[in-house]
Amino acid sequence: xxxxxxxTKRLVNSFEQLAPGHRACLGCGEALAVRLVGKAxxxxxxxxxxxxxxxxxxxxxxxxxxxVPWIHTLFENxxxxxxxxxxxxxxxxxxxxxxxKTKVVAMGGDxxxxxxxxxxxxxxxxxxxxxxxxxxxxxxxxNTGVQRSSxxxxxxxxxxxxxxxxxxxxxxxxxxxxxIVAAHDVPYVATACxxxxxxxxxxxxxxxxxxxxxxxxxxxxxxxxxRSSTESVIGLGRLAVRTGxxxxxxIEDGRYKLNMQMDKLHPVEEYLKQQxxxxxxxxxxxxxxxxxxNADYAKLKEKATRS
Amino acid sequence: xxxxxxxxxxxxxxGCQCYFGYPITPxxxxxxxxxxxxxxxxGCSFIQAESEISAINMVYGASVVGARAMTSSSSPGxxxxxxxxxxxxxxxxxxxxxxxxxxxxxxxxxxxxxxDYFQSTRGGGHGDYRxxxxxxxxxxxxxxxxxxxxxxxxKYKIPTLILGDGILGQMMEPVEFHYEAPAELLVRPDGLxxxxxxxxxxxxxxTSDPAQLEELNWSLFRRYELIKKQETACETxxxxxxxxxxxxxGIAARIARxxxxxxxxxxxxVGLMRPITLWPYPSEKIQELAKGVKQYLVFELNMGQMIxxxxxxxxxxxxxxxxxxxxGVIPTPSxxxxxxxxxxxxxxxx
Numbered sequence: 322x323x324x325x326x327x328x329t330k331r332l333v334n335s336f337e338q339l340a341p342g343h344r345a346c347l348g349c350g351e352a353l354a355v356r357l358v359g360k361a362x363x364x365x366x367x368x369x370x371x372x373x374x375x376x377x378x379x380x381x382x383x384x385x386x387x388x389v390p391w392i393h394t395l396f397e398n399x400x401x402x403x404x405x406x407x408x409x410x411x412x413x414x415x416x417x418x419x420x421x422k423t424k425v426v427a428m429g430g431d432x433x434x435x436x437x438x439x440x441x442x443x444x445x446x447x448x449x450x451x452x453x454x455x456x457x458x459x460x461x462x463x464n465t466g467v468q469r470s471s472x473x474x475x476x477x478x479x480x481x482x483x484x485x486x487x488x489x490x491x492x493x494x495x496x497x498x499x500x501i502v503a504a505h506d507v508p509y510v511a512t513a514c515x516x517x518x519x520x521x522x523x524x525x526x527x528x529x530x531x532x533x534x535x536x537x538x539x540x541x542x543x544x545x546x547x548r549s550s551t552e553s554v555i556g557l558g559r560l561a562v563r564t565g566x567x568x569x570x571x572i573e574d575g576r577y578k579l580n581m582q583m584d585k586l587h588p589v590e591e592y593l594k595q596q597x598x599x600x601x602x603x604x605x606x607x608x609x610x611x612x613x614x615n616a617d618y619a620k621l622k623e624k625a626t627r628s
Numbered sequence: 629x630x631x632x633x634x635x636x637x638x639x640x641x642x643g644c645q646c647y648f649g650y651p652i653t654p655x656x657x658x659x660x661x662x663x664x665x666x667x668x669x670x671g672c673s674f675i676q677a678e679s680e681i682s683a684i685n686m687v688y689g690a691s692v693v694g695a696r697a698m699t700s701s702s703s704p705g706x707x708x709x710x711x712x713x714x715x716x717x718x719x720x721x722x723x724x725x726x727x728x729x730x731x732x733x734x735x736x737x738x739x740x741x742x743x744d745y746f747q748s749t750r751g752g753g754h755g756d757y758r759x760x761x762x763x764x765x766x767x768x769x770x771x772x773x774x775x776x777x778x779x780x781x782x783k784y785k786i787p788t789l790i791l792g793d794g795i796l797g798q799m800m801e802p803v804e805f806h807y808e809a810p811a812e813l814l815v816r817p818d819g820l821x822x823x824x825x826x827x828x829x830x831x832x833x834x835t836s837d838p839a840q841l842e843e844l845n846w847s848l849f850r851r852y853e854l855i856k857k858q859e860t861a862c863e864t865x866x867x868x869x870x871x872x873x874x875x876x877x878g879i880a881a882r883i884a885r886x887x888x889x890x891x892x893x894x895x896x897x898v899g900l901m902r903p904i905t906l907w908p909y910p911s912e913k914i915q916e917l918a919k920g921v922k923q924y925l926v927f928e929l930n931m932g933q934m935i936x937x938x939x940x941x942x943x944x945x946x947x948x949x950x951x952x953x954x955x956g957v958i959p960t961p962s963x964x965x966x967x968x969x970x971x972x973x974x975x976x977x978x
């Protein structure tokens with residue numbers, strides 16, 4: 322008995338999976354993304370959440386913000402626990418003890434996905450469990466105090482990659498998680514951002530209908546860790562997409578599809594200058610970031626044309 | 629300075645060349661201090677690993693080539709490191725591991741607890757091994773014992789653990805460093821090198837010959853016996869005329885000290901025995917105290933772990949009571965003082 326609300330001629334589930342009253346920071350882009358994901362998932366799900374911001378803010382004992390079945394696991398195990406739940410459901414279904422088509426959804430931050438949980442994720446993808454993995458990427462370990470991760474962008478200053486006279490901060494480029502997942506030949510991979518809510522929700526709905534593993538990588542603007550203003554969250558997300566830093570695309574059965582055709586990219590400087598974590602970057606470094614972003618975007622475009 | 633920063637600074641001054649960290653509360657300041665300061669030193673490197681398992685194995689790698697290496701974490705992360713610590717112990721490699729422990733089981737919470745006593749003092753991972761375990765109770769001691777941990781670890785070629793907790797790590801106190809960082813890097817001469825022009829060095833811990841494995845374990849055991857004889861450390865406070873002795877370590881000892889001052893003011897003769905090395909355990913000191921004092925109160929922030937070592941040390945020569953609080957709420961000195969005085973009267977010591 323889902324009710325819906327009409328937003329600009331489209332129907333959106335009014336059900337809130339993430340109840341209000343959680344402890345997210347002001348302007349949290351991730352909490353917004355979780356709400357939108359929840360609307361698209363509906364209630365017939367079991368959510369497995371890795372340690373991270375989302376677990377800490379939403380499940381402080383004895384409270385919970387989750388309106389659906391939800392289990393927490395340690396940092397590295399969300400995909401493994403999801404595999405176990407899915408295997409359990411299959412076993413019970415065969416015996417006629419479990420008659421619903423419940424989707425298992427694993428969630429983790431960028432640390433839990435691209436660092437410590439990569440092995441378990443790879444295993445679950447390879448075994449082709451029927452589950453969705455959603456990575457909420459805020460580009461560092463925000464929950465423990467802004468430490469770098471392998472998803473932290475080049476040049477960002479964090480507490481464990483502090484910018485100084487001798488270093489620009491993060492000296493490596495962001496790990497390409499969607500490509501790593503796509504290399505497992507999974508049916509559906511997508512990138513999304515809460516600044517484009519309908520795009521995000523339609524991708525989650527697509528993933529719900531996939532039989533097998535699917536992966537959605539969501540860029541979550543984090544004013545606390547990015548040292549940006551809380552009212553610019555939506556705008557920053559849009560800029561990340563329009564500068565080509567975080568393009569929106571899907572990979573369906575290996576075929577790339579760009580969701581926003583951008584003939585001209587906004588300059589990366591527009592995006593970088595709004596964030597304290599990039600404040601120290603010299604024009605030369607910004608130029609090198611621009612070159613890299615252009616090249617990466619061209620590569621992506623080429624993949625999309627070839628597909 | 630916070631306890632976490634004090635450990636980091638002390639480690640740099642002790643000549644730590646490689647530090648491998650991974651984010652976990654409540655020890656992040658240590659990793660952050662290292663990120664800002666260790667990487668600036670010539671020949672030193674800071675790496676944030678992709679997991680705790682990687683961090684401890686980076687320590688394994690750095691130690692095998694002869695560098696002074698260190699890692700730090702908190703309880704759940706230390707659990708992940710156990711396999712690596714077992715390997716370090718088997719390969720007889722020095723390493724310093726800091727556990728700013730928190731309450732468990734599972735994710736638990738980030739407040740202070742002492743529930744990792746068993747894990748720390750009984751080896752922790754698989755196999756019959758031990759690590760030296762140091763238990764500081766102030767920021768100054770965190771700094772001093774960090775330095776000592778590197779030296780002990782190198783001297784006996786054994787991984788050494790510093791067992792703190794969330795309060796010690798986050799607490800700010802004045803601290804004095806008695807050492808300057810060495811100008812020259814300390815490199816162990818037995819470190820692994822490429823084998824160009826000479827026969828290669830091989831460290832082996834796996835053997836299919838049962839007799840060889842037994843000999844390996846005997847050699848570790850003999851070293852552990854030597855450490856027990858030479859490196860046991862503890863502190864006593866007002867035990868000379870005591871009729872009741874409180875045994876506590878780390879932050880619990882600090883609370884107990886405050887409680888003892890309170891009950892002393894009321895005329896109760898109570899003292900404190902604080903083990904500084906949790907392994908090797910200062911059993912001899914307890915046996916010595918047991919010649920005069922028969923009543924003991926073990927106070928821990930867990931539901932009874934160190935009490936087993938106290939009972940084993942006493943071997944029936946005294947009566948042991950227990951006051952424990954599982955992780956969560958930290959009792960105040962006056963709460964502990966009430967427990968002490970109730971026991972004191974119950975046992976007819978006054």
